[in-house]
Amino acid sequence: GQVKHYFDATNAPSFPTSFERKGCVPPLMQKWLYFARAIIRAVSGAKYEDISDEFVQAILQHYGWRSFYIDLTKSLAVACWFASHQYSEKRTINMCENHEEDPVWLVHTQASYAEVTSGQGHLYVIDTAALNARGVGLHNLDEISVEGGPLRFHAQHACLAGIVRQLPPVAVVAHLTVQNNVL
Structure with a gap:
């Protein structure tokens, strides 16, 4: 689900990846892949070399990291929620201390969602066989x-399609517009 319907030059639904929309910073990408793989290994007990870059990117994507994946859900309720909540972000600064108790400024992006009460939301049905x-x-x-329990992507019944630059329009077999007060 999406708050807004995006389409390409042929009027087909458009679902570009976050890399396609915002670009990639290769040095940061490599660092995050390394650190995330280490955390996943520590939490799951898997061998470091058995955790693929694709797997790490799939998890990081669901927490806001840019990748060549498209977020999907198997849950109608989750799709409706995303179709009726507008995403926004802002840069924030927090102060904390390092290991020597020196001040450190952390600059990060704070994400939030706000309910949209008027207009229409957009729901899409994706054909996995076409993918x-x-x-x-x-x-x-x-x-x-x-x-220790479920994570965010468990609650959202999440799937990721990729690695792609954009979801193939032929995979979208239905596009439903629904009033936000219904969603």
Whole structure:
């Protein structure tokens, strides 16, 4: 689900990846892949070399990291929520201390969602067979298990399609517009 319908020059639904929309910073990407892989290894007990870059990117994407994946859900309720809540972000600064108790300024992006009460939301039905036929992988994040309970992507019944630059328009088999007060 999306608050706004995006389309390409042929009027087909458009779903570009975050890399396609905002670009990539390769040195930061490599650092985050390394650190995230280490954390996943520590939490899951998997061997470092058994954790693929694609798997790490799939998890990081769901927490706001840029990647070549498109967020999808298997839950109608989750799709409705995203179709009726507008995403926004702002840069914030927090002060904390390092290991020697020296002050450190952390600059980060703070994300939030606000309910949209008027207008229409957009829901899409994606054909996974059409994705597979075009070589687009589908990563079911529900299959990832960790000790200590479910994570955000479990609650959202998340899947990621990729690695792509854009979701193939032929994979969108239905586009529903629904009044936000219904969603």
